Amino acid sequence: MALSGAIFYLLVSLNVGVLSGNRLKSSLSLDGKWRLQNSNGSLSLGAQVPGCVHSALLQQGVIQDPYYRFNDVFYQWIALENWTYTTIFSLNSPFRYTNKQLLIFDGIDTVSTISLNGITLGQTDNMFQSYVFCVWCSLQEQCSFSWDWGPSFPTMGLWKGVRLEAFDLFQIIQVSAVPLYSRSHSNIKNGLSKDQLQFMDRVESKVKLWWPRGHGDQPLYWISIRGYQRGEEILNEIVYFRTVELVQEPIPGNPGLSFYFQINGKAIFLKGSNWIPAHSFLDQVTEKTLRNLLQSVADANMNALRVWGGGVYEQDLFYILCDQMGIMVWQDFMFACALYPTEQDFIESVKEEVIQQVGRLKSHPSIIVWSGNNENEAALATDWFDIPMTERPKYVKDYVTLYVNNIRAVVLEEDQSRPFLVSSPTNGVESEQEGWVAEDPYDPLYGDTHFYSYTHDCSDWRSFPRTRFASEYGFQSWPSLSTLKQVSIEYDRKYDSAFSSHRQHHDDGNQQMLQQAALHYHLPNSTDGFKRYTDTLYITQVMQAQCVKAQTEFYRRSRSEVIEGKGLTMGALYWQLNDIWQAPSWSSIEFGGKWKMLHYFAQNFFAPVLPVGFEDEDDFFIYAVSDLSEDLRLASIYLYSWSKMHPVCSILNKQPRLIPGGSAFSIYQQPTEPLLDGCGCTRESCFLTFHLEDSRGQQVGPTNYHFLSPLKDAQGILQPNITAKVWKHNEAFIVFLQSDAIAPFVWLDVGTVLGRFSANGFLMATSNITVSFYPWRPTNITELSQSLLITTLRDVY
Structure with a gap:
């Protein structure tokens, strides 16, 4: 269907x-200078609207940077206070108000609950005028971003601004x-x-x-x-104009249902990530911040973001930019990982929330699906909350009451232009058939899945679910030293420091990163404590990038095949895109906008055309993945020895297979051991590279690689001694690199000079290579050259 x-x-x-x-809506902004006061009046200060309490306290010098070291703990007293925003103003220009109109106080969402008193509508000789003498706002509730990726203080405020609206016929x-x-x-x-x-x-x-x-x-x-x-x-x-369909139909000869999106009648593979709030203090999310993050989405060949249900409904500019840039949005409602009440007053509040948000957002073409919550169906089905079996029917009934009978009902009434999913992950219409809470909402034969595993070797694609749609998956890494320096002191810069432990909100996360990295790489072992720390930051980024690469490439190559009923994967949205503070997390972009190695890898594994290499049983395969409408074929495969700069062997693809656009198929299969023996290679001494060509023989998409053993076992990796020269070219800078040897995971870091490279974290298999650097602020050759630090895998042991 x-x-x-x-x-x-x-x-x-x-x-x-x-x-x-x-109706025609007239609008009057109430933004500007307000007064902020705590409950006993001991703190009374000016505050800007849009704004929030923490920002006001910081601007007035009452507190220091809440992100610095352990300040998120020290400043939790702010959340225990009741704060009041107050303003007084007169309405001198006509603001029409009749009994045929509706007066609205706007600008509030789930971050704060606002009560209003003192709105006085004064009649004058002009019956179409009204005066508002005072608006008083009391914050009764707060919302916290204290998940396993964020700081543990609630935030509150009028961060969206305030305005009065009136509608006329x-x-x-x-x-x-x-x-x-x-x-x-x-x-x-x-x-x-x-x-x-x-x-x-x-x-x-x-x-x-x-x-x-x-x-x-x-x-x-x-x-x-x-x-x-x-x-x-x-x-x-x-x-703008477009159509969207979510197709959930039987698959001939196979169990389960399909799950994919059609835009304007065309099936589209969703490539992207999950979006979380860009800052704890949402008034500090500027236009520049949003443009930078969304441009980074576009530059990494993504076409979709999932606005996660544990954050906020984003500001209008976010959706406007997504519209303009062609970024599809999977929009969750803000319910996540919890049990919610179903008392009538709460239900009415939810209805109003849904009506307002759907009304505000439904005309954006970028939004292609609504989702009622994040992981709450799975939470009930797999008993996250240890609910006694005798009480489970009550909680399932409450789930249906809130998400189906209310949120879903309101959405279907307010917006018939796009599909609605009750939860994520979900089995879609199969969950509906099972009473809206499926026995296994992670069933790969239906709907979308979330999957995390930190103990399995991430290079083994067999550990990943062959799902219809992967809407969450990922691995953690630490951000760069330049990002951590903003909120730490020298004493903190050890992997086992109190600061490192405090910044990690995922249980055993710091150790899990090292355990996964140790499966493939030598862990940093320098006797210099600071170098060991910076090397460890680097190795966690290598691990994260390689792990998400392996999983994403598996999903992309699974789009056109069904194996034991599983497959036809049509979406890969890794967790997560951005960060909310300077800390370890699953993000591919650090707080402040700096790209991690993972985001550079995403440029390649989300490329429109991509070759994917992997081993199954005794054979080596290469799949061609294509979003384009152009036929492709495999070029030569090269085998390199780690100890030599030039290929030791090349294998001509004698039987090129043309791959139609919008598909993924095998174009090469050979037994691995004879392949290596024929080139005088062993698994430990060699690796493979390969790329695709179009019908004219021109390379299309990136060159990919396949390692034949864990790199900790690789033989012949030499110290590359890479040197660099920098010069200016138009608005960019050119970085010319020379190397004495093959170098895996070449990482270029320019510290606090924000910007991005055209490529980074790459495998350097030639003696020289040129990359570009695009700065986000003014810089020069001298600053860039002095800031440039080059790290390779061989440098950490």
Whole structure:
């Protein structure tokens, strides 16, 4: 069965107001200077709105940086206080208010619960005016980001800003559209029906569609709406058009159901990550922060993000940028990893939350699915909370009451343009057949899965579930030294320090990283404690990058095949994209925007075209994975000796197999041992590289590699003694590297000079290579050269 969505439009910008149904919304901002006070009045200070309590206390010098060392513990007293925001103002300009209008206090979401008193509407000679003399806000509840990746202090405040809104009846007279193609900037007008419904029905054949990144452009239109209120008015708005379907259908000859998204009728493999709040203090998430993170998503060949249900509904700009950049959004509602009440007042609060958020976000084409919660179906099914069997039916009933009878019901009423999933992970329609809580919500034959395993060797693809859709998976690493220096002192910079333990919120996480790394690499053993610490930071990033690479490549090569009923994988969203503070976590981007090695690897394992090598039983395979509509073939395979800079052997692919776009198939299979024997290699002395070519013989996509043994057992890895020269080229810098030997995991770090390299963490199998550096702030050759630190695997032992 397929859950289909209809063409719809996006409201982004406006001249007069925003059209909602047949009402015109007028808006008045109350942002600016407010007063913030604790319960006994011992602290009273000015505070900006948008803003939050911690930010105000920091700006006034009451507290220091809450992220510094152990301050998140020292400042927990802030969460135990009741804080009041107060402001007084007069409304001198007309703000229409009649009994046909609705007055709304906006800007609040689940971060804070706000109660309002003292709104006084004063009648004057002009019956369309109103005055608001005082707005008083008391924070009754707080929300905490104290998960296994974040600091343990609740945050609170009016971080979205505050505004008054009023709606007037608005009669539509005419609707017309002007295409504003991002590339051609065409201004050809398309006259359309005056009737809004006919306009929406007929426009489908006239417009260019919005496509996910990598599958087409994101053309936009300028919609002009002429209407009558108290005289003719015109609204101008930017809109996009697209369709979305979540396809869950029987698979001929196999058990289970498919699970994939179709955009504009085309099946799309979702490549991306999970998004968490970019800061504990959400008023400090700037436009620059969002643009940097989302550009990093695009630069890593991702096309999707899952906004995780334990965070926040993101600000409008986040979704606007996703619209513009073609980044699909899987949007959770903010319920995660917990049991929630079902008393009527809570249910009513949830209904209002869902109505407001769906109303605010439903016109964004980037959002392709709603999900009711994160992992709460799995929590009940696998008994996370040790619920007695006799009481389990009650909790299942409460689950259905909250997520099905209320959240799902409201979403289906408010938005029929996109699918709804009750939970993640879930078996989708199969969970529905089992009463909404499946016996095994992780069943790979249905829906999406979350999978974590820190004890299995991550290079063994057999440990990964061959799922229909992987919406969470990952491994931890530590951030770089330059990021940790911002919040630590020299005494803290040891792997076994109190600071290192405090920053790790995942049970046994620091040890798990070393245990996984030790399966493949020599652990740092320098007698210099500080070097051993920095080498350990490096080796955790190597481990994380290689582990997520192996798992993601497994999911991508599983998109077109079914083995024992399992497979047809159509999504890989690793956990997690960004970080909320300077600490170890599953993220591929450090707090502040610096790319970890994993994010550089993502550029390759999410590339539109990718060769994947692996071993099964006694054979070595290469699969070609392609998102494109272009046929591909395998080029030569090269075997290198670790001790030599040039290939010791090349194997010509004598039987090239053309691979159609949007698929993944085997293009090479040979027994491994004869392959090595024919080149005079052993597993420990050699490794393989390979790439794909198009029909013209040109390389397409990255060169990939396959290690034949754990690198701790590799024979012949030499000290490469890499040197570098830097020069300026236009807005970028060129880094020319020379090496004496083959070097795995070459890592270039420029400390506090924020920016990104064109490649990093790479396998250097040639004597020289050139990479580019794109700075995010002004710098020069001298600073960059002096800051550049090069680390390879051989340097850590």
